[in-house]
Amino acid sequence: MFKLAERIKQLPPYLFKEIDQKKKEIAAKGVDIIDLGIGDPDLPTPPNIIEAMVQAVREPANHHYPSYSGMEDFKIAIAKWYETRFSVKLDPASEVIALIGAKEGIANFSLAFLNPGDCALIPAPAYPVYNSGTHFAGGRPYVLPLYKENNFLPDLASIPNEIAHTATILWLNYPNNPTAAVADRHFFEDVVTFAHTYHIIVCNDLTYSEIAFDGYKPMSLLEIKGAKDIGIEFHSLSKTFNMTGWRIGFAVGNSDAINGLGAIKSNIDSGIFQAIQVAGVEALRAVEESSPAIRKIYTRRRDIMVSGLRDTGFTVSPSKATFYLWVPVPDPYTSVDFTTRLLEEAGVVVTPGNGFGDPGEGYIRLALTKDESRLIEAIERIKNIGI
Numbered sequence: 184m185f186k187l188a189e190r191i192k193q194l195p196p197y198l199f200k201e202i203d204q205k206k207k208e209i210a211a212k213g214v215d216i217i218d219l220g221i222g223d224p225d226l227p228t229p230p231n232i233i234e235a236m237v238q239a240v241r242e243p244a245n246h247h248y249p250s251y252s253g254m255e256d257f258k259i260a261i262a263k264w265y266e267t268r269f270s271v272k273l274d275p276a277s278e279v280i281a282l283i284g285a286k287e288g289i290a291n292f293s294l295a296f297l298n299p300g301d302c303a304l305i306p307a308p309a310y311p312v313y314n315s316g317t318h319f320a321g322g323r324p325y326v327l328p329l330y331k332e333n334n335f336l337p338d339l340a341s342i343p344n345e346i347a348h349t350a351t352i353l354w355l356n357y358p359n360n361p362t363a364a365v366a367d368r369h370f371f372e373d374v375v376t377f378a379h380t381y382h383i384i385v386c387n388d389l390t391y392s393e394i395a396f397d398g399y400k401p402m403s404l405l406e407i408k409g410a411k412d413i414g415i416e417f418h419s420l421s422k423t424f425n426m427t428g429w430r431i432g433f434a435v436g437n438s439d440a441i442n443g444l445g446a447i448k449s450n451i452d453s454g455i456f457q458a459i460q461v462a463g464v465e466a467l468r469a470v471e472e473s474s475p476a477i478r479k480i481y482t483r484r485r486d487i488m489v490s491g492l493r494d495t496g497f498t499v500s501p502s503k504a505t506f507y508l509w510v511p512v513p514d515p516y517t518s519v520d521f522t523t524r525l526l527e528e529a530g531v532v533v534t535p536g537n538g539f540g541d542p543g544e545g546y547i548r549l550a551l552t553k554d555e556s557r558l559i560e561a562i563e564r565i566k567n568i569g570i
């Protein structure tokens with residue numbers, strides 16, 4: 184056998200292996216599984232975006248290598264959307280870069296700014312790529328635990344001085360996957376002050392900016408005065424437009440940070456198929472046409488699930504944003520025990536909270552990525568087994 188590189192061996196263990204295996208066994212028995220485990224919208228991509236793509240595919244000019252940093256039209260559309268949505272002005276040439284999905288940009292970013300041994304501040308529970316990207320770059324993660332008593336925000340004041348002084352990158356993600364927490368202006372102001380004090384690059388993952396409910400509008404870190412000196416923001420078209428399979432996203436903000444990421448990317452990939460970027464331009468042009476309907480669907484699903492879970496005896500609050508519910512598991516279960524029980528006895532798949540990092544222990548994450556009738560069925564089954 185070939186020996187794997189240390190960087191792969193040192194990745195945290197994959198916690199879903201046993202659950203994946205069990206899921207297969209149970210599905211093989213013919214059980215009708217309701218999968219609320221994955222954060223992949225069940226809804227289709229809006230038709231205007233598909234139509235733009237179809238036309239762009241037929242255009243021979245789009246069949247060549249795209250530009251590394253993204254088509255000018257796409258970058259202009261991004262800057263325009265940022266100004267309309269967040270009142271933040273961006274220079275499309277130097278402060279915007281197209282990504283093959285936010286995941287790609289997040290993973291590559293550490294290669295541009297971490298030297299081996301450098302410290303990155305990483306929240307937990309969190310989207311796993313902040314951590315794996317740090318590992319691949321040889322960086323050292325310093326964990327910022329997210330607890331309910333802090334509204335799932337990192338406690339910046341608790342970071343020891345010597346850590347803050349040596350840290351290079353701070354990862355943030357609000358609205359948050361998996362906790363569904365949101366951050367307000369006051370928090371982002373503290374972040375900007377902290378980053379200026381310790382000379383840290385702040386990477387805010389704003390993937391869920393348009394999936395928010397009850398009139399709440401998530402803000403951009405870049406709205407804060409001085410944020411562009413220290414910050415970069417990652418976006419995805421995956422969740423906003425039900426485009427997870429298309430692979431398109433972008434990053435915006437500090438031009439040195441954008442430049443560094445571009446230097447890594449131009450040596451690894453060759454950009455995004457232009458037809459997809461043309462579709463991306465159409466998506467951003469019409470965001471206010473597609474998003475309200477999508478938000479309405481998730482709002483109804485959220486309300487159905489929250490009231491169903493409460494009737495069953497769970498303590499759960501309605502998420503202000505994202506299509507997740509972050510639910511405390513009943514005593515005396517661990518996250519994995521309870522996930523296993525839901526799977527074996529109810530045929531319902533959820534994600535154990537500790538899969539996103541140890542501080543996620545005691546929770547499960549439910550994704551509202553199934554239609555209302557399936558959610559109602561899931562609730563019935565959970566009620567039947569009791570908690």
Ligand SMILES: *Cc1c(COP(=O)(O)O)cnc(C)c1O
Nearest residue numbers: 284285286310360390419421432
């Ligand atoms: C889904 C998700 C991503 C990945 O987005 P892609 O553009 O599909 O790569 C990144 N960050 C968070 C927090 C996510 O939930």
